[in-house]
Amino acid sequence: MSAKVPLSPLPQRLPGVARDLLDWYDANARSLPWRAPPGTAAPDPYRVWLSEVMLQQTQVATVRPYFERWTARWPTFAALAAAEDAEVMAAWAGLGYYARARNLLAGARVIAAQHGGQLPDTEAMLRTIPGIGDYTAAAIAAIAFGRRAVVVDANVERVVARLFAIQTPLPAAKPLIRAAADRVTPEERAGDFAQAMMDLGSGICTTRGPRCLLCPIRAHCEGFAQGAPERLPVKAAKRVRPVRHGTMFWLECDGRVLLRRRPAKGLLGGMLALPTGPWADTAPLLDDAPADVAWRLHDETVAHGFTHFELVCALASGGWRRHPDTIDGEWWPIDALDSAGLPAVFRKATDAMRRICG
DNA sequence: GAGGCGTGGGT
DNA sequence: TACCCAAGCCT
Incomplete structure (x- = not known):
């Protein structure tokens, strides 16, 4: 305050x-x-x-x-x-x-x-x-x-829908x-x-459990007057999130792991990441491996919820025996992975791999 | 217009 | 727990 x-x-x-x-x-x-x-x-x-x-x-x-x-x-x-x-x-x-x-x-x-x-x-x-x-x-x-200026975000939509007791469902409303x-x-x-x-x-006109008794504009609120402001705004039903599968590849060389920058557009665009193939309806296992080495597929998987799908990813690890410069990507020190700036889903995976490898 | 696009907090 | 959802934008 x-x-x-x-x-x-x-x-x-x-x-x-x-x-x-x-x-x-x-x-x-x-x-x-x-x-x-x-x-x-x-x-x-x-x-x-x-x-x-x-x-x-x-x-x-x-x-x-x-x-x-x-x-x-x-x-x-x-x-x-x-x-x-x-x-x-x-x-x-x-x-x-x-x-x-x-x-x-x-x-x-x-x-x-x-x-x-x-x-x-x-x-x-x-x-x-x-x-x-x-x-x-x-x-x-x-x-x-x-x-x-008329500033309308989700908070304002909720407050205004309750204030005027607007029954029309979003987004039509x-x-x-x-x-x-x-x-x-x-x-x-x-x-x-x-x-x-x-x-x-x-803080007050919250989605669930609005604290109407603390509200400074309660006296103006038609939704409160009608008795069930928490039911507003009405929203259209949303789709179920599908599950997609993939594999993340942990390729090690001399205390470092291979990271690649993802394409500039699309999911996690422009971010540094573990190599991974496309995420699809069925598990690709080793189909999209970044190199032809002896991969070990681990029992542990990484699950992560995105806005529009749920991801379940297998983890595969392998060792790079050739010269580090003979493969695309950045070799990042495993000890310094926390400073690589990885999106959460890849941080989960690298944490899991470091646990597995001890 | 509807779907793609992250993540962590709250219940 | 398994949801729901939050100070939206872009195509």
Whole structure:
């Protein structure tokens, strides 16, 4: 909770929802590294942009340490634009949705080369930067540049669906919810309002077990009045996740293991990884081995859930007896694998292999 | 529009 | 436990 700061009186035209929510925010705003205290000067646009991208589909507690490390290393657009691709991808390792890191770097370079090192300050221009969509453009315009923008993310969708008791299922309800959000967004302090909605959504108006008795806008809430706000928003049923199978190959040479960078696009794109063939409906076993050596197939497997499928991977190990330079990839010291910047699924595999090999 | 795209936390 | 899901974007 941040210190209370003196605020100028809000315009009388401010609707009750925004007024009550902002009063609550002034007293209860979370203190976050990328956030300015309510009612104070706008925070650094670089930090707002970085935090908004890191926070896409990712919780605050997960983002915080990544944000601290990242800003210490690359504190400005210029610093990030000049960074090495491999360093940036390694710094993102474990955070997921790796296209965000690729877009962040591309975005920093666009900003440095085409925008004089300054983030554009309108939604429409922000929308042209790689990795910035409707939500992030609105959030940056409001939070970093004080513009009135309608910021709609999953928190706002949930709060607004309950506030207006919208029964239409998502995603069909999106236009309706955006129109409703527009109606409650104030002309002034739209940035604080957006962040207040986030805090409300993450701490009080939660998906399960909303704490309505603590809610500052309960009196305005039709969902609460109707008695079952936790049933909103209604969502379309989602598909079952299929299981896919694969093999990861642990090729050792002189205390090092072979790593390869994955293709720039697609799953885990641009990340360093253990060699592996495509992941398919049936177990490929040794079909896609990176080298013709005597592979040993282990009993232990690695299971990992991705957004749209479940992976079960076999582990195979072997030794490279020829000159290290005669195979594609990077030989990484086994003792230093923790600093290789591997995605979580490969970190599971390397941890398992180090256990197996002792 | 719908599906591809990670991961860890909460219940 | 086995789900569900979180400050979305891109194609």
